[in-house]
Amino acid sequence: GAGVSQSPSNKVTEKGKDVELRCDPISGHTALYWYRQRLGQGLEFLIYFQGNSAPDKSGLPSDRFSAERTGESVSTLTIQRTQQEDSAVYLCASSPRGTSGPDTQYFGPGTRLTVL
């Protein structure tokens, strides 16, 4: 079956512009995560959606970052007024979240964002 897909795969933008990144999770997966990976660093949690519950936004680094998810489908991560430090690979993951404990996350290929 289809895995997690993300678009665009690469995005180059100028400092100060807004960007929107898209994630299509695996069908039926109720949980969706966004992570950021800066060069030479680990995956940094940004935001978590689970069904219709309020998202956990505790990882968003500033109010320039926001994310939405419609039901249990597509999610978009928006970065306003981009800065050079926003340059990173942005990864999306989904999981079935059928258990009460931690479960396996399935990652998309990521969007490489470069802010000039």
Add this chain to the structure above:
Amino acid sequence: DQQVKQNSPSLSVQEGRISILNCDYTNSMFDYFLWYKKYPAEGPTFLISISSIKDKNEDGRFTVFLNKSAKHLSLHIVPSQPGDSAVYFCAASSGTYKYIFGTGTRLKVLA
């Protein structure tokens, strides 16, 4: 403050030998650990996990060992194959959906 550390950024191993990737953590509340493998231009893929109630979990060529007293886990790959060349991330959770990831170790298996 890095709660999950992979102190070796890279590792080279001859094909057929054992690869040992290490991971240290500081938070004693972590009770579930995973290893992910990542190829270039792809997202991480789940490899193997271990719960804190165990000290070993094996899946084919991959074995994860957990030493809770030392707050240390390791991934053993035996025998190593060229297709194992990738970046390996360990991740830890304290029983919730939130994972803390290490910075990764790049494994190169030499033919």
